[in-house]
Amino acid sequence: MRLFKQLLVVFSVLAVLVAGLMILSYDVIKIDWLVLMELQESFDDQETPLAVPARSIPVEGAAYLPGMGEPVNPVPADETSIARGAELYTIHCQMCHGADGRGTGTIAAFLVKKKPADLTSEAVRAKSDGSWFLAISYGISNPANSLFPDVEFSGQMPALNENLTVRERWDVVNYLRTLTPAE
Ligand code: HEC
Incomplete structure (x- = not known):
């Protein structure tokens, strides 16, 4: 016991x-x-990613070089490109810009600072393919843009260069050109 x-x-x-x-x-x-992995430049979930180091070139080749102005669309707007672009648009853009591109996606209601642009509007359509490409690649009002002082950005759109390859971004641009302009 x-x-x-x-x-x-x-x-x-x-x-x-x-x-x-x-x-x-x-x-x-x-x-x-004390976690040793934290003792380095890093970013947390949902934090703005670090800016791309100056003078680095992506593995796919330079998509854009600072000081070179807006790039020219190298991808012909054929059926394949537009079909791919449409598919990619529903995955990466529709939640903000809406199925018809008018900026009324599901998430749009929650974006307080700046609403997604109406991609069928006169103002946006007047911009070049290259300017759209840069908006997709580097977002708008993203610190990464400070590398590109000759490009003007004004709002709140995430950089999607990690979600879409260079070719895919041009496919989306080609698709966007097929949207019917707003009356
Ligand atoms: C998280 C929401 C969000 C997503 C996802 C998003 N956008 Fe945007 N986008 C915005 C907002 C907000 C603006 C408005 C920024 C402004 O007017 O300053 C914008 C603006 C734009 C513009 C206008 C740029 C200009 O020069 O006026 C283009 C083009 C664009 N988006 C394309 C796209 C494409 C293509 C995708 C998908 C690959 C995409 N966006 C995904 C929120 C988003």
Whole structure:
């Protein structure tokens, strides 16, 4: 009986210790452990990504070089390109710009600072393919744009260069040119 009591005490103490450790391991009580991975330039979930280092060139080749002005669309607007663009548009743009491109996507209601542009409007259609390409690539009002002082941006659109390859961005541009302009 005495042994049983002693064991009970030992196990109770152990249980309390283990429970204490478990609390720490599941962040119930959050302790900022020193994590070596954090000791570098990095960005957290949903933080604006770091700007592309100056003078770096993407593996697909230079999409845009600072000081070179707006790039020229190298992809012919054939059936394949437009079909691909339409597909990509529904995935990457429709939630903000809407199925018809008029800027009334599901997310548009939640964008307080600046509403998505009406891509069928006179003002946006008057801009070149290259300017659309840059808006898709680097977003609008993104710190990354500071690398491109000769391009004017004014609002709130995320940079999508990590979501779409260079070719895909031109496909989306070709598709956008097929949208019927607003009356
Ligand atoms: C998170 C929402 C969001 C997504 C996703 C998004 N946009 Fe935008 N877009 C915006 C907002 C907001 C603006 C308005 C910025 C402004 O007027 O300054 C804008 C503006 C634009 C413009 C106008 C640029 C100009 O020069 O006036 C173009 C072109 C454009 N978007 C294309 C696209 C394409 C193509 C995609 C998909 C590949 C896309 N956007 C995805 C929010 C979004």
